[in-house]
Amino acid sequence: MNVRTRIAPSPTGFLHLGTARTALYSWAYARHFGGQFVLRIEDTDVQRSTQESVDQILDAMKWLGLEYDEGPFYQTQRLERYHAVIEQMLAEGTAYKCYCTPEELDAMREEQRARGEKTRYDGRWRPEPGKVLPPVPEGVKPVVRFRNPPQGMVAWDDLVKGPIMISNTEIDDLIILRPDGMPTYNFAVVIDDWDMKITHVFRGDEHINNTPWQINIFRALGAPLPRFGHCPIILGEDGLKLSKRRGAVSVTAYQEAGYLPEAMLNYLARLGWSHGDEELFLRDQMVRWFDGSHLAKSPAQWDPAKLAWVNAHYMKAADDARLAGLVQQQLASRGVAVGDLDQLTRAAALFKDRCTTVVELADWAEMLYVPITPRDEDLQAHVGEAVKPAIRALRERFETLEWDKATIAAAMKQALGEFGLKMPQLAPALRVLVCGRPQTPSIDAVLALFDRKIVIERLQST
Structure with missing residues (x-):
């Protein structure tokens, strides 16, 4: 079988975390089996669909590195196809026209509720022999x-849940x-999956109740059934379903917050799938391992601390020049222009081990380019009278010495001996005055990262 999977977000909002995880599983499954991954935009909700949402979805997919082989396909460009199938079904008797008004349907449901029955369409316009x-x-x-179909069961072997069976009497x-x-939705998705030859559908389990209708439509059309998972x-941190009101933000918001795409993919993958005890793995490793097995049947809980830990791991492993480019973008968003990427690359190499996100790395690097204001309590705690003479002497030496780490270290060692100080006295004072922080x-x-003139200027206050 030529494996074909798809992701089909609705452009009525951002690409949220659950859809991103489904996209990842669908992409990895297709890549594992050498198949194709299709992107479809389900935009038939014309009033709520926006181009902004489409752009955000495409940007999020690109950032995550989930390359699609076909698409994006838009449902609003396929209306002629849907109408042709509808006409075919009306002619074959697998569909019929219903003229119930909204008021009639409301009254129908009220009567059913009054009788203690499940609310459902009563079939008053359904053609039957002799009716x-x-x-x-x-x-x-x-x-x-x-x-x-009025009788019988709809059954399928779910890739995640296992065998599921629902009676046709439960659906109208x-x-x-x-x-x-x-x-x-339930009609268009069937026609799309049929036309696009989708073989495997991964999606959220809120769609389980839609699946019987879709299976029955597939069968009515004589179309091959995909496998469903x-x-x-x-779940959010509070144990409730992750939602816009409870912490769910767009995938691209995590990009803006300084997370790396490889960290997001790694973390999303583990929210519902495992490969032994492996916690950290790259995309290529996941592709080798992801065969549709070992998918969890129980909900996973979003853990920001765990995501930060994963991201910190990838920050440490990331190429310094790449991080410098990302920090440059972060600083630009703050109105800080950086021309010397070599300086920023060296800063990334020095500070990245202390950071969990690119935003934190930008916070460290920003002091190289914008004025700092030490806190009064830091000045009082670390820049006392005993250390000021040594700082003044260092400032003078800094004006002429070779500006590199080894020479700066030698000058500091000389000042320690000359003024009878210890490094725990001198180093925090320099940090507060030059960096605005004692650690x-x-x-x-x-200091070697800074432009010499900036260091000398910031030491003038002593």
Whole structure:
């Protein structure tokens, strides 16, 4: 079988974390088996779909490195195809027109609730042998409903959940075409998956209840069924479903917050899938391992601290020049222009071990380019009268010596001996005056990053 998977987000908002995880699983499965990964934009909700959301989805996919082989396909560009299938189904009797008004449907549900019954369409416009249908009302645009099998079971072997079986008596005749000519989700997705020859569908388990309708539509059309895999939801820190109100943000927001795409992919993959005890792995490793097995049946919980730990690991391993480019972008967003990428690359190499995100790395690097204001409490604690003479002497020597780590370290050692100081007295004072903070990596290495003139200027206050 030629494996073909897809991701089909709706452009009514950002690409959220659950969809990103589903996209990752679909992409990795296709890559593992040498198949194709398709991107489809389900934009039939015309009033809520926006180009901004489409752009954000495409940007998020690109940032994550989830390259698609075909697409993006847009449902609004396939309306002629949907209407042709609808006409075919009406002719074959697998679909029919329903003229119920919204008021009639509301009254139908109220009566069912009053009787203690499950609310559902009662089939009043469903053609049956010997049944007399109501007269077609004037001025009412019909919907088209799928003629769902009245008896029997819908069963499938889910890639995640295992065998699932639902009775046809639990589902009613689904609307597949609205009065405005727009297809509904459960119909359009079947036609799309059929036309695009999708063989495996990974999606959230909120779609389990949609699957029986879709399977029945596939069968009514004589179309081959894909394999379905329904992944559990992702829970927030509070144990409730991750949502916009409870911490869910867009994938690109994590990019803006300074996370690396390889860290996000690694973390998302482990939110519902495992390969032994492996916690840290690259995309290529996941592709080798991801065969659709070992997918969790229970919800996973989003853990910002664990994501930060994963990101810190990849920060340490990242190429310094690459990090410098990312920091340059972060600083530019703050209005700080950086022309010397070599200086920023050296700064990334020195500070990255102390950072969990690129934003934190930018916080460290920013002191190289913008004025700093030491806190009064730091000045009082570390820049006392005993250390000021040594700082003044160092400032003078800094004006003429070779500006590198070794020479700066030698000058500091000389000042310690000359003024009878210890390094724990001199180093914090230099850090506060030059960097605006009492703790940094080795101060000689930090000073070597700066332009000499900036260091001398910041030591003038003593």
